[in-house]
Amino acid sequence: MTKAEGTRMMILQTALKLIYRQGYQATSIDEIIAGTSVTKGAYFYHFKNKEEMGLAIVNEILYPAMAPYIKSAFTRTGDIRTDLYEMLRDLLHSTRMFVVEYGCPAVNLIDEMAPLNPAFRKALLRIMEEWQLAIKSAIINAQAKGQLDASHDAKAYSLVCDGGLCRRPEYGKMFGAKAYTSFLKAFKNYVDSLT
DSSP states (O other), X not given: OOHHHHXXXXXXXXXXXXXXXXXXXXXXXXXXXXXXSOOHHHHHHHOSSHHHHHHHHIIIIXXXXXXXXXXXXXXXXXXXXXXXXXXXXXXXXOTTTOOGGGOOHHHHHHHHHTTTOHHHHXXXXXXXXXXXXXXXXXXXXXXXXXXXXXXXXXXXXXXXXXXXXXXXXXXXXXXXXTXXXXXXXXXXXXXXXXX
């Protein structure tokens, strides 16, 4: 990584930390610059505006961290029920992906920016579609292996699971990590009941 690439990534990581805690709209470029060792000129050398920087966060940090995670989740045990449950359990308890009190950084941006900005919506949709496709593919694969009945609608199940992935971290904002216990128990019952 060159010095310029390192500086750019440092700006993005600092911005992500601030945006994650405060929200995109509440975080100013001046705050981001103050959190780094760069000048305003250096910031604008790397990003022409805040939107370009925000989209870089989605495309260069969030997407590369999240997309591979879900794909690898379905190669752990080979059992769709176990993999679905463990994927969600591990995600909810992962301090690498998010802080319970702040929710999911991607979902936060979806809630805040997708309704307002088509470029953000498109970038964030790429993450969500990747996750839904990975879940749908895993379900279809499980059906081919005879783990699940072929009559199940793989797309519908992927939406149910994706809804759990997206909204459960948000409960942590209000209720803390304890909110996950009863949800995970119900989700385990749900995936175990799949025939």
